[in-house]
Amino acid sequence: MTTLTGTGTLLRFALRRDRVTTPVWIAVNALMVLSMPNTLQSLYGTEAERADLVRQLETNASFRALIGPIHDTSLGGLTAWRVGVYAGLLAAVTGLLVVVRHTRDEEAGRAELLASGAVGRRASLTAALLAAGVANGVLALLITAGLANQGAAGALALGVGVGAVGMVFATMAAIVAQLTESARLARGLTSAVLGAAFVLRAAGDSAKSDGSSVWTWLSPLGWLENLRPFAAERWWVLLLFTAAVSAQAAVAYVLAGRRDLGMSFFPARPGPAAGRLGSAAALAWRLQRGGVLGWSLGFFLAGVVYGGLTEGAADLVGDNENAREIFERMGGRGGLTDAFLASMVGMLGLVAALYVVASVLRLHGEETSGRAEPLLAGPVGRLRWAAGHLTIAFGGSALIMLLAAAGFAVGYGRQAGPILAACLVQLPAVWVIGGLAVVLYGLAPRLAPAAWGVAVAVLLIGWVGPALNAPQLVLDLSPFGHLPKLPGGEMAWTPVLTLLALAAVLTASGLAGLRRRDVT
Structure with missing residues (x-):
C-alpha cells in the first residue's frame, strides 16, 4: 500500500x-x-x-x-x-x-x-x-x-x-x-x-x-x-x-x-486543572469569542475605510447618471453622499447576515461533533444551552454594526448620529436571516447548512440586484429591501417592527423544534 x-x-x-x-x-x-x-x-x-x-x-x-x-x-x-x-x-x-x-x-x-x-x-x-x-x-x-x-x-x-x-x-x-x-x-x-x-x-x-x-x-x-x-x-x-x-x-x-x-x-495549550466556566453561556462565549473579536475588528476597519471614501464619492461619480442611479437604488434618493453612506452601510448589513448564520450554526456543529450530548446529559436544558449561542449570534451582530458605525465616525468625521441609526436599522433584517437559520437547525437539522444558501442569496440580491436593475419584486425578496434607507431617507417604523416580530417568531419556532426533536 x-x-x-x-x-x-x-x-x-x-x-x-x-x-x-x-x-x-x-x-x-x-x-x-x-x-x-x-x-x-x-x-x-x-x-x-x-x-x-x-x-x-x-x-x-x-x-x-x-x-x-x-x-x-x-x-x-x-x-x-x-x-x-x-x-x-x-x-x-x-x-x-x-x-x-x-x-x-x-x-x-x-x-x-x-x-x-x-x-x-x-x-x-x-x-x-x-x-x-x-x-x-x-x-x-x-x-x-x-x-x-x-x-x-x-x-x-x-x-x-x-x-x-x-x-x-x-x-x-x-x-x-x-x-x-x-x-x-x-x-x-x-x-x-x-x-x-x-x-x-x-x-x-x-x-x-x-x-x-x-x-x-x-x-x-x-x-x-x-x-x-x-x-x-x-x-x-x-x-x-x-x-x-x-x-x-x-x-x-x-x-x-x-x-x-x-x-x-x-498542540493546543492544556486548560486549567479546575474548570472556570460556570454556565452554558460562558462556554458559548469561550467557543465563539475568537470569531466575535475577528468580525468586530473587520467591521470597525471597514467602517473606517468606507468613511474615508465618502468625501471622494461625489467626485468619483461626477456627472455619471447611471452610477448615481445605482447608488440611489442601493441607498435611497437623498444626496449622493447620503446615498453612498446608506449603500455602504447596507453592504455591511448584508455581510453581517453571514456572521449571524455562522454563529447560529455553531449549535449545529457542536451537536454533530458529539460535544453537545455530554453537556446536555448534565443539568443543562436544551433551551438554556441554545440561548448562550443565540445571545452571541444576535448580540454579536449588534456589536459589529455598532463598531462599523464607530469606524464610519472615525473615517468620515461627520453625521455620527445618522450613521449610527443607519447601522442599527440593519439589525432587524440581519436577525430575520438568523431566525431562518434557527428554524432550519431546530426543525430540520440535516438542512441547517442551507442557511448559508439563504444568506448568500440575500447578499446577491442586495449587491448585484441594483447594478443589474433587477425588478423591485426581486429586491423585495430580501428582508433588507424593506428597510428605510438611512441616512438621507425617512425613518419608517412599520417594516422595522414587522421584521423584528418575524425574527422573534422564527427564532421561537426553531427553539420549539429543538426542544421536541431528538439530538443527533
Whole structure:
C-alpha cells in the first residue's frame, strides 16, 4: 500500500460532502464576475466616461486601495479591475474552507476510521487538495467561457488567475491544518493571512497607481492584479502562483508524513486543572469569542475605510447618471453622499447576515461533533444551552454594526448620529436571516447548512440586484429591501417592527423544534 492509496475514493467522498456548499460558492463568484460587463457598459458606455474614471482613480488613493488600479479601459479590463481582487478573495475562501474541512476530520473521529482501512497516509491531504483544485478549476472555466466574448486571452488570464489565488490559499491552509489541532483555528489563521494579503495589496495600490509597488507584489492578490487580464497579459506572473502552490504543497506533504494522527506540530495549550466556566453561556462565549473579536475588528476597519471614501464619492461619480442611479437604488434618493453612506452601510448589513448564520450554526456543529450530548446529559436544558449561542449570534451582530458605525465616525468625521441609526436599522433584517437559520437547525437539522444558501442569496440580491436593475419584486425578496434607507431617507417604523416580530417568531419556532426533536 502506498501513501496515496484510497485517494480516489476519498476525493469522491469529499466532492459528495461538498455537493451543496462548494457549488454555491462557485456560482456566487462566477455570477459576480460575469454580470459585471453589462453593468459597466451601462455605467461607463463612452470613452469620455472611462477616461474620466481613470483620471479620478489616479488622484484618489482611497478608491485604488479598495478596488485597485485600472490597466485597460475595455469592458474586459474594467471587469478585471472592478471584481478581480474580490473574485480572488472568494476563491481563496472557498479553497481554504474545502481543504481545512477535509484534512481536520480527525476531530470528528472519521479520519481514524478511514486510516484503519486501506488508506494511505497522505491520501486525505491529496483528496482535499484535489477537491479544492476541482472547485477552482470549474470557477476558472466558467469565468473564461463567460468572458470569452470580451477577449479570449484576457478571459483565460482572469479565470486562471482567480483559480490560482484559490489554490495558493488552499495549499497554505493545508500547511496550517498540519500545524494546528482544530479546524476552527486553522480556518482563522489562514483567513488572517488572507486579510494581511488584502491589506498589503491595498497599501501598495494606494501608494502607486500602476500596481508596481513592492507591497503589491508581496500579496498573491497583487499578483492577480499584475497578471493584467485584458491589458497585454503578463503570463510570466503565473510562474509566481505555480512556485507558491508547489512549494506550499510540498511542505504540507512533508508535515503530513511526520505528524501523528489527531495531533499537530503546535498542540493546543492544556486548560486549567479546575474548570472556570460556570454556565452554558460562558462556554458559548469561550467557543465563539475568537470569531466575535475577528468580525468586530473587520467591521470597525471597514467602517473606517468606507468613511474615508465618502468625501471622494461625489467626485468619483461626477456627472455619471447611471452610477448615481445605482447608488440611489442601493441607498435611497437623498444626496449622493447620503446615498453612498446608506449603500455602504447596507453592504455591511448584508455581510453581517453571514456572521449571524455562522454563529447560529455553531449549535449545529457542536451537536454533530458529539460535544453537545455530554453537556446536555448534565443539568443543562436544551433551551438554556441554545440561548448562550443565540445571545452571541444576535448580540454579536449588534456589536459589529455598532463598531462599523464607530469606524464610519472615525473615517468620515461627520453625521455620527445618522450613521449610527443607519447601522442599527440593519439589525432587524440581519436577525430575520438568523431566525431562518434557527428554524432550519431546530426543525430540520440535516438542512441547517442551507442557511448559508439563504444568506448568500440575500447578499446577491442586495449587491448585484441594483447594478443589474433587477425588478423591485426581486429586491423585495430580501428582508433588507424593506428597510428605510438611512441616512438621507425617512425613518419608517412599520417594516422595522414587522421584521423584528418575524425574527422573534422564527427564532421561537426553531427553539420549539429543538426542544421536541431528538439530538443527533
